[in-house]
Amino acid sequence: MxxxxxxxxxxxxxxxxxxxxxxxxxxxxxxxxxxxxxxxxxxxxxxxxxxxxxxxxxxxxxxxxxxxxxxxxxxxxxxxxxxLPKATTSPENSNPKIHGVGARKAAQINAFIAAMGRPQTPTVEWCSGKGHLSRALLRTHGGEALAVERNPTLCHSGKLLSKDLAHQFLQADVMAPKIAETLRSSHAIALHACGDLHQRLALAATEVHAPAIHFAPCCYQLTAHEHYLPRSKKSPLTLNKNTLKLAVTETSSSAxxxxxxxxxxxxxxxxxxxxxxxxxxxxxxxxxxxxxxxxxxxxxxxxxxxxxxxxxxxxxxxxxxxxxxxxxxxxxxxxxxxxxxxxSYRRAIELWLMHDLAAWLEQQNYHVSITEFCPRTLTPRNLLVSARLKK
Ligand SMILES: C[S@@+](CC[C@H](N)C(=O)[O-])C[C@H]1O[C@@H](n2cnc3c(N)ncnc32)[C@H](O)[C@@H]1O
Incomplete structure (x- = not known):
């Protein structure tokens, strides 16, 4: 291999x-x-x-x-x-329960935090929803975080949950121009950012040379493009939305x-x-x-x-x-x-997509790894792309 x-x-x-x-x-x-x-x-x-x-x-x-x-x-x-290798986990994580979050989601958040380790700079959570991930990170490690989310209701609920923390919310569309500035000198994180949103995160974070990026991708088919646009080099492999959807087809996780x-x-x-x-x-x-x-x-x-x-x-x-x-x-x-x-090919398709993006991040001067941050039983979207800017 x-x-x-x-x-x-x-x-x-x-x-x-x-x-x-x-x-x-x-x-x-x-x-x-x-x-x-x-x-x-x-x-x-x-x-x-x-x-x-x-x-x-x-x-x-x-x-x-x-x-x-x-x-x-x-x-x-x-x-x-x-x-894939399993993410190595840091022992500091201690939030078995997260207020406002079901047990399964809380376990995903905790696994993500354990896998990314203590951030060295303020954190920016991309497409944060109510900001549960960055809030749990602050409760584990302290520090400051900004949650970027388009939906004003989620931002409002998130703020109420974070009154005791250095946790800001920015209601913004991450596809808007100049959004990259929010990531400057920050550790960018995202849990289950869909197709174009995780691609945008990678582009925006590298544009401002963000020192660290950790994201778990999902829903590759949610893209404005007809096909996946290969990043690291030209490719004869054409993945249309139908195939991108195959990468996230699940047969078992539904009730x-x-x-x-x-x-x-x-x-x-x-x-x-x-x-x-x-x-x-x-x-x-x-x-x-x-x-x-x-x-x-x-x-x-x-x-x-x-x-x-x-x-x-x-x-x-x-x-x-x-x-x-x-x-x-x-x-x-x-x-x-x-x-x-x-x-039988769905994981291979998902991995090709993420390895293409990871190889591109390497070209942008990052040390990159792809690991599984939690077991598939917690979420089948368990890939974690970790990138740290080379010194
Ligand atoms: C799949 S949810 C993930 C939320 C959270 N990270 C989690 O794991 O629960 C995607 C989030 O992205 C937000 N979102 C979608 N498009 C966005 C955009 N263009 N700009 C900012 N946020 C966006 C949605 O409102 C939603 O809260």
């Missing part, structure tokens, strides 16, 4: 480019991706996986890579490439009720796609706008009729709705199983 971030980025890129036909097709859109023809035994074994095995493989990329490597030997090197609703929604949408394909077998797949939340109250027949009307698809006379719903569920179960191949 290459230790150097730029080399690791290149290894991930090579592997992702070579295996593009395996991770690019979304099984929701393509009932049988082209790889199914090349790998009939794998296709058969996936389609006949029992639910418990499917769940355990879907939850863990390493396990699914192991399972898949007997069919797809080319996937085996991924297993080592996606292994059971939510999972059941999302499964039903998928099965019903697939019933609609079946209908559309029956009527227009040659037409390419077309995305459709999101389904309004209140449609969840509808029966299957009402749902399909409403969606078909909205999308201009006529429902044939004497249409068999129960049969259509059943076919939607069958297709959903198949899609979940075949998706396992694609899901």
């Amino acid at each position: 290459p230790a150097n971030l730029a080399h690791r980025r290149d290894h991930l890129e090579t592997l992702l480019l070579e295996s593009q036909p395996l991770w690019q097709p979304a099984t929701f859109r393509e009932r049988r991706p082209a790889w199914c023809t090349d790998h009939p035994e794998l296709t058969h074994d996936l389609l006949t996986l029992d639910d418990a095995t499917l769940r355990s493989l879907s939850e863990n990329s390493e396990n699914s890579i192991t399972w898949l490597s007997s069919y797809l030997p080319q996937i085996e090197p991924l297993k080592k490439l996606i292994q 059971p009720g939510r999972t059941a609703r999302s499964e039903r929604s998928s099965a019903w949408k697939l019933a609609f796609i079946n209908l559309r394909e029956q009527l227009h077998p040659e037409a390419p797949y077309q995305t459709f706008p999101p389904i309004p939340g209140h449609w969840q109250q509808l029966s299957f027949q009402e749902f399909l009729t409403t969606l078909a009307t909205r999308e201009g698809i006529p429902i044939p006379k004497s249409f068999d709705f129960p049969k259509s719903e059943n076919a939607g569920w069958i297709r959903h179960q198949e899609s979940r199983r075949l998706q396992l191949v694609r899901l």
